[in-house]
Amino acid sequence: MKPAVHHYTTDVLDWRPFVTPVKLEEATPAQREALKITPANKKISDYVLVLAHDPESLLHRSPLFNAIMYGRDGLDRGGRELGAIGSSIVNRCVYCIAVHARHYNQATKTTAVVEEIFAKELDATLPDREQSIFDFSSKLSAFPPAASADDVARLRDKGLTPLETLDLILSAAIFGWANRLMHTLGEPIPAG
Amino acid sequence: MTMDLIASLAGLAADSPLRALLARREDIMDLTEKSRQAVLTPADPGGLSHTVRALIAVRAAERLGDPVLRDHYFDQFSHGEGAYDLADLVDPARRPDDPWLGAVFDHADRLTRQPRTARQSDIETLQRAGVSDADIVRLAELAAFLGYQARLISGLRLMEAAQ
Known part of the structure; x- marks a missing residue:
């Protein structure tokens, strides 16, 4: 049996279920x-x-x-993926992170943000806009949710519209859901 | 109805501009409501009755420190069949004597509070207590939905306050 993957990676992974x-x-x-x-x-x-x-x-x-x-309008693809990554780091869903870090890198044609998050997790230092998105998402994903009015103000200061902020809330929230399925009902293993 | 429930749980004012924003995400709000029905009052509840599901929601909302959500689910629970015999368990610190229900509540609590610590042994503990694989998946969907809903309304409250 292959050993489970417990480290952050952008490699394509398989998933082995704990239930039939x-x-x-x-x-x-x-x-x-x-x-x-x-x-x-x-x-x-x-x-x-x-x-x-x-x-x-x-x-x-x-x-x-x-x-x-x-969804078509509203927050750009990279912003939604970063919201997903914030939640997935809090909940340590290695499989979710691999998929959405890949999507983020493809959407933004960068790798530095993902590399910094892999190295420093919630202490990552990112460019201003990305920092505000990542911090909001990870704080909202904490137990209990810990995002504050200041975090929302920072999103606005970095240029996010109310609709884009709503999209970010939704992306972090749906990933809390996905993390609780994927990370608890099975585990990631190397592909192939 | 859909948007009304989320807007009401988030405490949005009748003239809040956030209502127009939610209307632009009507498809998402509609699917959120259908998901709520699927996890709280499904046509096929399996081993998790509607009353037990509402009780799990009360306990999760209490853990999340959300009195509005807690009252919403307490109302639903207290109208449920068999609620009287389970009423002590609305306090999440209380654990049922029944081993099956105890295992279910322990796992629901873990999914609410610290899903990052989940291990295969947690699933094996449920299986040893006689919880079927289908009920394990139903429980995960329910607890995960509650986390989604709590964070959606928490985020909306922050936006409402920021206006």
Whole structure:
């Protein structure tokens, strides 16, 4: 059995479940309906097949996740990904971080922000705008939520509109959800 | 209805400009409401009754230090079937005697407070207590939704106060 990955990486990882995934050939009609709306991969991932144990939640959370992360106007793609990374660092979801650090680097064509966060986690020193986004996201993701009026004021000072701030709240919040599934129902392993 | 619940939990004023912002994210608010129904009052609740789900929500809201959210879920819990016998457990410091429910509440608490510490052994503890894999996933979705909802309304309150 491959050892689990516990360090931060932007490598493509696989995910090994702690509970038995639903078997596609045994899926109920409700499970089949919920599985249809996930990305049109030929092979459905073990992660999605684990979530198919609760088809009502899966049916609505998948489009909710997509609407929050890939909506057209409002906060740019890099900002949403940075919100996702802030939450995922707080909750230490190594798999989530790998995926969304990759997305962040692709969207922004940079690697320095991700490298700094990997090295210093919540103590990372970032450019002003990125710092305000990362700090807001990680503080909102803390238990209990610890973002303050000052953190919101800093976002405004760095040029975020109210709509963009709402998008950031949503991105951090939906990742608190994703982290609590991915990091607790299984673990990341090297791909291949 | 959807936006009304989130706006009401966040304490938005009737004329708050945030209501127009939420309207621009109507699809997200609609899916948030459908998700709420899916985790709190699902058609197929499995081993987690609607009453137990509302009770888990009361305890989580108490842990999160959110009295508005706590009152919302307490109202839902207190109208639930069998609530009388579970009423002592609205205090998250109390642990049920029943091993199955005890394991479920312990894990819900971990998901609310410190998901970063989760290990495979936590899932094995649930399995040894007789909690099915499907109920383990249902519980994770419920606790994770509660964290999402609490942070959405917490963020909205900060925005409302900043205006």
